[in-house]
Amino acid sequence: MTNPMTNLIRVGVAGLGNYVPEKRLTNADLEAMVETSDEWIVQRTGIRERRIAAPSQVTSSMGLLAAQMALEDAKMAPIEIDLVLCATVTGDQPFPATACRIAKDLGVTNAGGFDVASACSGFVMAAQVATSFIRSGHSRNVLVIGAETLSRILDYTDRNTCVLFGDGAGAAIFTSLERANRGEFLGGSMGMEGGTEDVISMPGGGSRHPASLGSIDQRLHFMKMGGTKVYRFAVRVFADLVQGVVEKYGRDDIGVIIPHQVNQRIIEAAMAQLDLPMDLVFSNIDHYGNTSAASVPIALREAYDQGRLKKGKLVVMPAFGAGLAWGHLLLRW
Ligand SMILES: CC(C)(COP(=O)(O)OP(=O)(O)OC[C@H]1O[C@@H](n2cnc3c(N)ncnc32)[C@H](O)[C@@H]1OP(=O)(O)O)[C@@H](O)C(=O)NCCC(=O)NCCS
Known part of the structure; x- marks a missing residue:
């Protein structure tokens, strides 16, 4: 299905997924770590708690769980994905791209992919790359993940930053509108x-x-x-x-x-x-804080x-x- 005005393929959302780690870091916990108060944090930010990755978890492992949920929602097999984009500034390592690790663990064997390092705007940037690739016919089914383990780069002695952020991951699969049938x-x-x-x-x-x-x-x-x-x-x-x-x-x-x-x-x-x-x-925001690209x-x-x-x-x-x-x-x- 192409748009008659532009002759480009129309794009929709096939599936959505997310994952947040179990551990909750509450404002009361932070009161014991830095000079702050629940009242200050709630009044200035609306945040009451955020999720923190377990020591064994990394950005790709959370991204993987969100991606699996999105694939299930899309009723799509990993082999059908032909592009994987991961928006993150807290990848597993500076390189290689976290997208490569997620693709491997997910069983995506027929795709290219890369990371998008645009912090909090990373997911909307990556999603626009995804839709452009589909519209032009370059890709058919694109998995876009936003995943962050911000707790690993937060200074838990700096009250200006450590109260604001948390960990987690989300994912969306974009495809032709014909197949997705929603979310144009x-x-x-x-x-x-x-x-x-x-x-x-x-x-x-x-x-x-x-x-x-x-x-x-x-x-x-x-x-x-x-x-x-x-x-x-x-x-x-x-x-x-x-x-x-x-x-x-x-x-x-x-x-x-x-x-x-x-x-x-x-x-x-x-x-x-x-x-x-x-x-x-x-x-x-009250229960997850700011999870940047996720x-x-x-x-x-x-x-x-x-x-x-x-x-x-x-x-x-x-x-x-x-x-x-x-x-x-x-x-x-
Ligand atoms: C950080 C933020 C909440 C501070 O709120 P604010 O209304 O500007 O704070 P104020 O200027 O009234 O107060 C600043 C004071 O609070 C203190 N403060 C900062 N964090 C604090 C905390 N967690 N608890 C208690 N006091 C804190 C500062 O040290 C400063 O103290 P000082 O005046 O003695 O130096 C606010 O600037 C903000 O929301 N910024 C955006 C941050 C953000 O969302 N970043 C992510 C973007 S993607």
């Missing part, structure tokens, strides 16, 4: 502004600050963040991305907004700026399970974070 991909966007490493980054481990005793002493292998700058950026970009959809389709067409689960206060500030009601938003696909599957994806209505997924980079994904369910 209508479009998306991408933007970036480089030179912003002071806003949010992990400085160590790359060519700028390779691992050394000095880099370890300076704690460069942990995430660093300038919270206020991120806050302002996130509210502005979230509002701009959703406003673009409202202007094109009208607000009544929007069934649900599933933003990057950044922080409840940012979500509320952006929705107030847009003059849109909070009940349009799907949020699970946040949108984890929430997408939960929204699906809870009947929040309404037939014929728009699903808007704005995401933003380190880069700075931002983008959105738009589906009609």
Whole structure:
């Protein structure tokens, strides 16, 4: 089935999956680790607990479980997947790509694949690569995973960052609309502004600050963040991305907004700026925190399970974070 206007193949969502680890790290647990309080965290972020990977778990093992659920949902065999993309900034190792490991463990033997390192916007970026490959006829069935083990790069002596993030994985399989029969991909966007490493980054481990005793002493292998700058950026970009959809389709067409689960206060500030009601938003930030590239696909599957994806209505997924980079994904369910 091609779009008669563009002659491109129409794309839909075949399957969705997610996985979060068992272990819960509550605000009370964090009170015992750093100078913070449940009240401060809830008031500033809306987060009450987050999930933390077991010592034996890595990003690929969580991504694998999410991918298996998505394949089951799609009623597809691993052999049918011809492209595997993994959005992550906490891959199993700096290289090879975590996508390769997941493909191997999943039994995907007939595909190419690579990682997309765009932090919190990684999943919406990777999903747009997936849809472009299908639209052009290059790929047929693309598995997109967003998976993070952020607990391994968090400094649990730094209260500015350690209270905000958690671990987990989500996955989506894109295919032709004809086969998927739901979740038509209508479009998306991408933007970036480089030179912003002071806003949010992990400085160590790359060519700028390779691992050394000095880099370890300076704690460069942990995430660093300038919270206020991120806050302002996130509210502005979230509002701009959703406003673009409202202007094109009208607000009544929007069934649900599933933003990057950044922080409840940012979500509320952006929705107030847009003059849109909070009940349009799907949020699970209170129990998972911010899981970076995993946040949108984890929430997408939960929204699906809870009947929040309404037939014929728009699903808007704005995401933003380190880069700075931002983008959105738009589906009609
Ligand atoms: C981090 C954030 C919650 C801080 O909220 P805020 O309203 O800016 O905080 P305030 O400016 O009122 O307070 C900052 C103070 O709180 C302190 N603080 C930071 N984290 C704290 C914590 N977990 N518990 C208690 N106090 C904390 C700071 O040390 C600072 O203290 P100081 O003024 O003595 O130096 C907010 O900036 C934010 O949400 N930023 C976005 C972060 C994010 O989502 N990043 C991921 C993007 S993908």
